[in-house]
Amino acid sequence: MDEVDRQIVALLRQDARRSFQSIGMRVSLSAPAVKRRVDKLEAEGVVRGYTARVDxxxxxxxxxxxxxxxxxxxxxxxxxxxxxxxxxxxxxxxxxxxxxxxxxxxxxxxxxxxxxxxxxxxxxxxxxxxxxxxxxxxxxxxxxxx
Structure with missing residues (x-):
């Protein structure tokens, strides 16, 4: 996991509904490149799922x-x-x-x-x-x- 992956994870933690395009703009990657990285992070168990924080x-x-x-x-x-x-x-x-x-x-x-x-x-x-x-x-x- 490199620094770009860490930035992607941080952005997903802030808002898991953020689009790959939006993330890509922040980390200087295309949306498909972000998707490939997120898929890899999921496959490796770094990202274990997505959830809504409820009060x-x-x-x-x-x-x-x-x-x-x-x-x-x-x-x-x-x-x-x-x-x-x-x-x-x-x-x-x-x-x-x-x-x-x-x-x-x-x-x-x-x-x-x-x-x-x-x-x-x-x-x-x-x-x-x-x-x-x-x-x-x-x-x-x-x-x-x-």
């Missing part, structure tokens, strides 16, 4: 929390994933070093919905407890920039 609050999901998940013994990562990925409220999950087995980002409509979600997660075999920190405000979120 969960506009859909009524105004509560979110960071949840430390504690599991029995050495629960394998795939079992931890199985415990949380089936819950639509779980936005992301990460295994971590330290006392907790994982940290989970949960979004919910309100605290009652959050509590119900945590109860469902704790019902999974092997999950022993959770420790929840409710987010009061988002100072900023920074997407990865290449």
């Amino acid at each position: 969960p609050g506009r859909f009524g999901w105004t509560t979110h929390a960071l949840v430390s998940l504690y599991c029995e013994g050495r629960m394998p990562a795939n079992e931890v994933r199985d415990a949380v990925e089936r819950h639509p409220e779980v936005e992301a999950a990460y295994t971590v070093a330290g006392e907790a087995s994982a940290v989970v980002h949960v979004r919910a409509r309100d605290t009652a919905h959050l509590e119900e979600t945590l109860e469902r997660i704790r019902d999974h075999p092997g999950v022993t407890r959770t420790q929840t920190q409710i987010v009061l405000s988002t100072l900023f979120e920074r997407p990865f920039e290449a």
Whole structure:
């Protein structure tokens, strides 16, 4: 991946709907040349897909929390994933070093919905407890920039 590819990726991250022609004008390439580079970036797994960024609050999901998940013994990562990925409220999950087995980002409509979600997660075999920190405000979120 060269500097032009990095510029193309940065432009797509700003606006994934940007045309190849528009990108080409910014990086001094023709639209077909940009398309070939984007196709190659997709084939290599650099660009994994395209998405719309949505404000969960506009859909009524105004509560979110960071949840430390504690599991029995050495629960394998795939079992931890199985415990949380089936819950639509779980936005992301990460295994971590330290006392907790994982940290989970949960979004919910309100605290009652959050509590119900945590109860469902704790019902999974092997999950022993959770420790929840409710987010009061988002100072900023920074997407990865290449």
